[in-house]
Amino acid sequence: MKDHGTFFDFLEVIRRAESGEGMKEADFDKKLGKKVSALMRQYEIRYHPESVIPSDDGLADRVYQAAVDLFLDLGVYCTDTQRVMLFSKEELTWALEHAPQEVRYGREKEIVSVYPRKVEDPRDPVCFFSAVGTPVPEEMFLPIARSYAQEPLADTFSGPLITSYQGIPVTSGSPVEVEAAIWNTQMLREAARQAGRPHIGIHNFQSTGEKTDATIASAQEKFGAFPGDGLLVAAIAEMKVDFERLKKVAFLRQSPYILGALYGPLMGGYAGGPEGTAIALVAHHFLGLLGFSAERHNSFPIHIHYVCNTTREMLWLISMVGQALARNTHLMIVSNAFMASGPCTEMVIDELCAHSLTSTVSGWHLNPSAVAKNRHPMRCSGMEPRIHAEVGHWVTKMGLSRQEANRIALKLIEGYEKNIPEAPIGKLFHECYRMDQIRPTDEYESLFEKRKKEWREIGLEVI
Amino acid sequence: MDLFKAMAEAVIEGDEERTVSLAKEALTKGVPPTEAIEKGFAEGMKEIGRLFDTLEIYLPQVIISADAMTAGVEVFRQHLLGQEEDLPKKTVLLGTIQGDVHDIGKNIVKIMLESNGFKVYDLGRDVPVLNFIEKVKELHPDIVGVSALMTTTMVHMPKLIEALRESGLRANVNIMLGGAPVLPEWAKKIGADGYGASAMEAVRVAKRLAGLQVEEKGEEA
Numbered sequence A: 001m002k003d004h005g006t007f008f009d010f011l012e013v014i015r016r017a018e019s020g021e022g023m024k025e026a027d028f029d030k031k032l033g034k035k036v037s038a039l040m041r042q043y044e045i046r047y048h049p050e051s052v053i054p055s056d057d058g059l060a061d062r063v064y065q066a067a068v069d070l071f072l073d074l075g076v077y078c079t080d081t082q083r084v085m086l087f088s089k090e091e092l093t094w095a096l097e098h099a100p101q102e103v104r105y106g107r108e109k110e111i112v113s114v115y116p117r118k119v120e121d122p123r124d125p126v127c128f129f130s131a132v133g134t135p136v137p138e139e140m141f142l143p144i145a146r147s148y149a150q151e152p153l154a155d156t157f158s159g160p161l162i163t164s165y166q167g168i169p170v171t172s173g174s175p176v177e178v179e180a181a182i183w184n185t186q187m188l189r190e191a192a193r194q195a196g197r198p199h200i201g202i203h204n205f206q207s208t209g210e211k212t213d214a215t216i217a218s219a220q221e222k223f224g225a226f227p228g229d230g231l232l233v234a235a236i237a238e239m240k241v242d243f244e245r246l247k248k249v250a251f252l253r254q255s256p257y258i259l260g261a262l263y264g265p266l267m268g269g270y271a272g273g274p275e276g277t278a279i280a281l282v283a284h285h286f287l288g289l290l291g292f293s294a295e296r297h298n299s300f301p302i303h304i305h306y307v308c309n310t311t312r313e314m315l316w317l318i319s320m321v322g323q324a325l326a327r328n329t330h331l332m333i334v335s336n337a338f339m340a341s342g343p344c345t346e347m348v349i350d351e352l353c354a355h356s357l358t359s360t361v362s363g364w365h366l367n368p369s370a371v372a373k374n375r376h377p378m379r380c381s382g383m384e385p386r387i388h389a390e391v392g393h394w395v396t397k398m399g400l401s402r403q404e405a406n407r408i409a410l411k412l413i414e415g416y417e418k419n420i421p422e423a424p425i426g427k428l429f430h431e432c433y434r435m436d437q438i439r440p441t442d443e444y445e446s447l448f449e450k451r452k453k454e455w456r457e458i459g460l461e462v463i
Numbered sequence B: 001m002d003l004f005k006a007m008a009e010a011v012i013e014g015d016e017e018r019t020v021s022l023a024k025e026a027l028t029k030g031v032p033p034t035e036a037i038e039k040g041f042a043e044g045m046k047e048i049g050r051l052f053d054t055l056e057i058y059l060p061q062v063i064i065s066a067d068a069m070t071a072g073v074e075v076f077r078q079h080l081l082g083q084e085e086d087l088p089k090k091t092v093l094l095g096t097i098q099g100d101v102h103d104i105g106k107n108i109v110k111i112m113l114e115s116n117g118f119k120v121y122d123l124g125r126d127v128p129v130l131n132f133i134e135k136v137k138e139l140h141p142d143i144v145g146v147s148a149l150m151t152t153t154m155v156h157m158p159k160l161i162e163a164l165r166e167s168g169l170r171a172n173v174n175i176m177l178g179g180a181p182v183l184p185e186w187a188k189k190i191g192a193d194g195y196g197a198s199a200m201e202a203v204r205v206a207k208r209l210a211g212l213q214v215e216e217k218g219e220e221a
Helices: A010-021 A025-042 A057-074 A089-098 A136-147 A174-196 A212-217 A244-251 A274-291 A314-329 A348-361 A385-400 A400-420 A440-457 B002-013 B015-026 B034-051 B059-080 B104-117 B129-139 B156-168 B185-191 B198-210
Strands: A075-078 A083-085 A103-105 A112-116 A157-159 A201-206 A230-234 A258-263 A294-301 A333-338 A365-370 B090-096 B117-121 B143-147 B175-178
Touching: A010 A083, A010 A244, A010 A333, A025 A057, A025 A274, A025 B059, A025 B104, A057 A244, A057 A274, A057 A314, A075 A274, A103 B104, A136 A157, A136 A174, A157 A174, A174 A201, A174 A212, A201 A258, A212 A244, A212 A385, A230 A244, A258 A274, A274 B059, A294 A440, A314 A333, A314 A400, A314 B185, A333 A348, A333 B117, A348 A365, A348 A400, A348 A440, A365 A385, A385 A440, B002 B015, B002 B034, B015 B034, B015 B059, B015 B198, B034 B059, B034 B104, B090 B104, B090 B129, B090 B185, B104 B117, B104 B143, B104 B175, B104 B198, B129 B143, B129 B156, B143 B156, B156 B175, B175 B198
Parallel strands: A157 A201, A201 A230, A230 A258, A258 A294, A294 A333, A333 A365, B090 B117, B090 B143, B143 B175
Antiparallel strands: A075 A083, A103 A112
């Protein structure tokens, strides 16, 4: 069982949610924007479009310090009680010192140890293959989930989601949500079995059920959720939590499942541009650590208009946050890839490459990938995380520095950035996979091979 | 007219004191409030919307400008209190659908709609279908705007449209949808009148649905 002594007292979190200073939500949002803006000036944090992977350690440390100031001054907003939870510097320091330094996913031969990565870490990143909740029909769930689980570089996996179950729409809070959630867990474990990896860790075994009751209902060994699997709990918006999320925390703290926190601030939103959102995203890790008792941390910052994180500003933000945390904490941090374009396009291959090399050299583990702006049904496959993970492994084998990675990233960005607003949505799963074998089509694999050869010209020596 | 230009600039700069003083100046000079708002403040907000669309500015600046405009408009509203004339407003009933607590997108749309002259009734997040129906009966909005971030909550959107039909309210109200999993073709399929992929597009669609002038083409459901 978990050692609760290493986390901040969860009941105290609830007390503060009930007794903290009352504040209108809109005032909290405005305070966030003002604080972040002031901290950017105070710490001289500036985004530079030609340096998407900065090699400036001082800048990374200033982003970190600004985030500490933001967290201590702003606190965390609970939308159910409309109160602000504040934490002291001593509490934050204690929590950071006592944060876990290892979590293990999977069982038997599939055990994977997640560790705190460093900037330019020569060790391979752990790769969490994920369909990031892409909507799919019920009959396609299993083959698609299998396409992720069977990939050799998949250290763990998770699945898409279904929008109807046995012909009934899966509606939040309804009985069918519970039924579908249980089915979701069962099918993921079945996908692992069909992939020949029955003991592989499922880092988020619930994506169809969203409500806490549905999530808890599905969390049983008889459905395929074992110790060494996990669930993700998300902050609902910038520096905000609610009781629905905190209920999941209450359950997970007493369960054998690994609790990953999930943060997705909008770049361009309440925290402002890339600099402000970088500060806010680092501060979210403190929210997850103190508020959620998070054992590890997932980030998916996204562009407010383009719903991806492969633009120039987004890659800078990802790099800065990774470096800030990797240099100043031993938190285990994971970078979620959100692509503008869809499967089986040259653009998605380049976006995946840019995101992966940026994340890998900046201290992150990898969580590929949402594609086609994560909104088009059936546009996802195990091939995209394969591309992303392969790049991550090459980066460590090559021993790429931030400077070298920056030069390559800029070349890639120059090629695709103009197409981001109207990015091609690519192909449906069954159009880019051979359904009889659940393997990528020759077209898709050839496209990747072609890009690999071309990447050599920009300095990415593919092994 | 320099006054209108100054009013627009005050909004762009988010200078609340200046929008208030310029509104008072407009009243002193006998400029009709609707004209001052349309040619002054609204022009400034239009520029803010453009800058936000291209991310030359970010949401905090939009909020500051919107607050400055609201303060200025309030001067006109106070002036018109008790008079028969009032500022004309098209109304939008806005909310995040039942089961969904993710409301950042809806909040941004609210800011942009208010900045473009709409009266917005914000029902908040996780709004049951029946609450929408009751509020439509009570407030008679021109538009009902609904957002969802999850596939498990967007399924309530067709239920809302059906409930409006069953209540005999559908013919008198326009329905506009938005949110990450909502696609324009799906919005059209379930019978919505409009779809906005972004806050600015939502404004363009709302203007079209409300019969107001639209300068740029919005995406139709």
